Amino acid sequence: AQSVTQLGSHVSVSEGALVLLRCNYSSSVPPYLFWYVQYPNQGLQLLLKYTTGATLVKGINGFEAEFKKSETSFHLTKPSAHMSDAAEYFCAVSSSRSASKIIFGSGTRLSIRP
Amino acid sequence: SAVISQKPSRDICQRGTSLTIQCQVDSQVTMMFWYRQQPGQSLTLIATANQGSEATYESGFVIDKFPISRPNLTFSTLTVSNMSPEDSSIYLCSVEGGGSNEQFFGPGTRLTVL
Numbered sequence: 001a002q003s004v005t006q007l008g009s010h011v012s013v014s015e016g017a018l019v020l021l022r023c024n025y026s027s028s029v030p031p032y033l034f035w036y037v038q039y040p041n042q043g044l045q046l047l048l049k050y051t052t053g054a055t056l057v058k059g060i061n062g063f064e065a066e067f068k069k070s071e072t073s074f075h076l077t078k079p080s081a082h083m084s085d086a087a088e089y090f091c092a093v094s095s096s097r098s099a100s101k102i103i104f105g106s107g108t109r110l111s112i113r114p
Numbered sequence: 115s116a117v118i119s120q121k122p123s124r125d126i127c128q129r130g131t132s133l134t135i136q137c138q139v140d141s142q143v144t145m146m147f148w149y150r151q152q153p154g155q156s157l158t159l160i161a162t163a164n165q166g167s168e169a170t171y172e173s174g175f176v177i178d179k180f181p182i183s184r185p186n187l188t189f190s191t192l193t194v195s196n197m198s199p200e201d202s203s204i205y206l207c208s209v210e211g212g213g214s215n216e217q218f219f220g221p222g223t224r225l226t227v228l
Binding site: 032034036041042043044045046049051090094095096100101102104105106107 | 115118147155156157159162206208211214215216217218219220221222224
């Protein structure tokens with residue numbers, strides 16, 4: 001069984017500040033991990049993914065995430081927030097052993113203060 | 115990545131009626147997925163639709179309420195039957211993106227039931 005926990009349903013940061021969105025996962029097999037972003041009134045867009053190999057994954061729009069197996073975490077960061085980053089962010093997990101569905105976290109709404 | 119379109123983009127429906135949502139992909143895919151996103155919530159998988167076979171429904175979703183068609187490798191429909199206000203949600207379709215189980219999402223259909 002797999003699950004995802006996102007800590008903090010709402011995060012607010014100032015423009016130019018560090019963005020940190022937390023995600024912890026549970027998986028009985030090596031996981032595939034994803035971060036998706038949803039802008040208002042739009043579908044989901046893949047930000048980045050971890051499958052195998054390098055544990056620091058870089059995505060679009062300056063975001064990156066680090067897979068830490070010992071901590072079962074996959075936190076999303078961005079060094080400097082822009083106003084355009086305001087959106088809902090979803091962490092998700094899937095199994096690496098077979099074609100399978102994705103399990104989504106509850107989401108974190110990111111607000112950017114001017 | 116695949117380009118996915120959905121019709122309608124939004125609709126307002128009366129209680130007791132049914133609505134069929136269409137999902138079109140610009141390339142052939144084996145697996146398509148239908149999700150529900152209730153207001154302020156995360157995504158919940160309704161069913162997985164593979165071409166040439168019956169859709170596989172998740173716990174809590176039944177075919178009589180959410181019949182799905184998958185006539186070919188680029189198209190699928192989801193019908194929300196005998197609607198009630200509790201069915202007011204965003205309905206999203208997605209397609210498999212490759213060997214790492216990632217998915218690409220359509221823009222969603224925003225349904226309001228009065």
